[in-house]
Ligand SMILES: CC(C)[C@H](C(=O)O)[C@@H](O)C(=O)O
């Protein structure tokens with residue numbers, strides 16, 4: 001049997017609380033189903049900075065490189081607002097993405113039927129929504145050089161960031177988007193700002209070529225990223241798979257997540273290229289929500305996004321499709337039952353804490 | 366009396382139809398009120414390319430530099446999708462912004478009461494919404510160098526865009542935001558990605574310093590741009606003035622516009638610095654909507670955003686506050702009366718075309 005080595009990086013804020021529920025689930029699966037997960041743990045973010053002076057230590061980075069999959073909680077909080085840029089909590093996450101070459105970030109925006117009413121959008125606009133944002137994750141303005149602040153003298157400074165994309169980077173991320181579209185509604189919308197950015201011109205060109213050469217059976221549309229943001233708000237159901245760059249993907253996937261009214265519920269997967277020999281992809285799974293320092297340690301955080309991230313992990317890293325389906329159904333069933341953490345509470349529902357929510361899902365699994 | 370020289374650049378698509386309604390209004394104001402507007406016209410966008418091979422000719426650019434204000438329609442359309450990047454329709458607008466040094470783009474997102482129900486957001490989320498996005502317009506990734514596509518050989522190309530901000534650029538745009546906040550609800554939210562971008566770090570630092578030195582009476586919040594996008598969708602009424610860079614401003618202002626359900630209704634103003642001698646600011650006024658080539662020439666375009674842009678022009682360029690107020694009230698009155706162009710049509714309302722809508726507003730003015 002293939003190995004199932006998981007590295008758990010719970011991070012800061014509500015990360016550890018949410019991760020605790022996944023740990024319970026893993027123990028239960030190992031005990032009852034003999035699933036054979038082997039877990040190890042490490043530090044990332046502010047807690048890693050406190051312990052080692054870096055947002056992730058080289059030792060933990062090595063563990064991440066060796067693991068079959070990484071489960072990531074969340075990083076950051078006001079405690080670390082003033083630490084130097086190079087060791088800020090986010091630097092740990094960015095190093096994981098870069099060193100593991102996790103170029104493909106998959107962010108499903110799904111509207112759970114039980115939560116359709118809690119969106120700020122009209123119910124008919126979001127009910128049944130199921131879109132997938134495929135975000136390029138190792139390029140663009142996040143990593144391009146030069147990236148610096150220069151002192152110009154005279155009280156003036158100059159900040160510089162550089163957005164860079166090469167053909168092969170656009171090719172491989174659009175390949176992922178087209179492949180996934182084939183398993184869904186066969187429709188990809190590519191978003192960039194080709195009317196202003198040269199990287200947008202190249203993005204548009206390469207996506208078009210990749211489509212023509214290898215995926216002509218998939219419907220492809222192009223949209224300017226600003227218009228795309230508007231269309232997401234106007235009528236999100238027009239989309240199936242959206243493929244876009246690192247920075248636009250950051251903005252657009254957060255907006256898509258918020259549409260569903262379920263930001264505390266949404267998972268994400270970050271995948272690398274298949275290894276030439278083993279065919280395995282490096283992978284990291286992470287909830288879309290952040291560290292929520294204001295509610296950390298109170299036992300009220302919603303663990304669903306973290307648990308759903310573990311479902312994605314089973315699906316994409318271990319081919320455990322049946323188990324992933326069952327876990328997702330368990331989440332939906334618990335919601336149908338009326339259980340809610342505070343962030344998604346509405347009239348007539350039963351408020352539960354983090355551990356009760358985790359227990360309820362495990363019980364239904 | 367100060368001069369009132371207006372340059373009208375109607376542009377492409379529905380631009381000319383919408384501008385025609387403003388022209389009627391100007392004629393009426395000159396005739397009945399002796400307003401003394403003097404208008405000239407020029408070409409911008411695809412029509413300028415067709416006529417001169419450039420997205421704006423040097424002659425028209427000179428007229429824009431000399432005018433007291435420019436009214437701009439919209440540019441672009443499929444006809445020019447394949448023209449070279451340097452002369453694409455948008456290049457005309459970008460040259461106007463750059464050469465006139467229109468660094469401050471003001472985009473009000475207002476929800477007209479008569480249209481609150483037509484938003485894709487729940488009525489209570491958007492009803493009464495009145496926020497102002499102050500977008501930096503002459504810097505950032507739109508204009509930074511290098512901006513190019515390099516051929517790397519081997520079928521590989523590299524696209525590069527550069528985001529650059531200097532202290533003085535951030536200082537002057539945040540000054541505009543703080544000044545405007547004082548005339549409103551006294552609250553500014555600054556948005557950037559300081560956790561990923563060095564320009565974000567500098568942006569945050571300079572806004573904070575400007576606030577401390579000159580505007581400590583205004584409430585200032587900082588938000589990451591991705592979180593800001595989410596909060597706009599979740600509960601937009603938490604904002605008063607949002608100040609942000611060129612690219613984030615492009616995305617966020619379009620999203621804010623779409624929230625209101627009134628994208629065909631929203632104007633914008635782009636302002637330069639006050640002239641040292643005359644104190645006058647160069648200015649361009651433009652609807653937020655684009656050229657909408659699919660409905661161009663059919664007489665069904667909504668002229669309200671263009672007319673509301675002229676109201677902003679009277680307010681900001683000519684100090685005609687009473688007239689601007691009256692024009693905005695006339696728009697609201699016509700909407701209350703039930704008149705609607707097709708883009709905002711709903712049950713029980715009366716559909717009218719572009720010219721009827723213009724006539725109705727002029728009649729109420
Ligand atoms: C934490 C931050 C660096 C990160 C990003 O900007 O990519 C986050 O917003 C995300 O979307 O995963």
Ligand SMILES: CC(C)[C@H](C(=O)O)[C@@H](O)C(=O)O
Nearest residue numbers: 193195196226455458459615
């Ligand atoms: C037309 C285009 C160049 C422009 C921009 O990106 O600034 C438009 O989207 C806008 O927001 O005014």
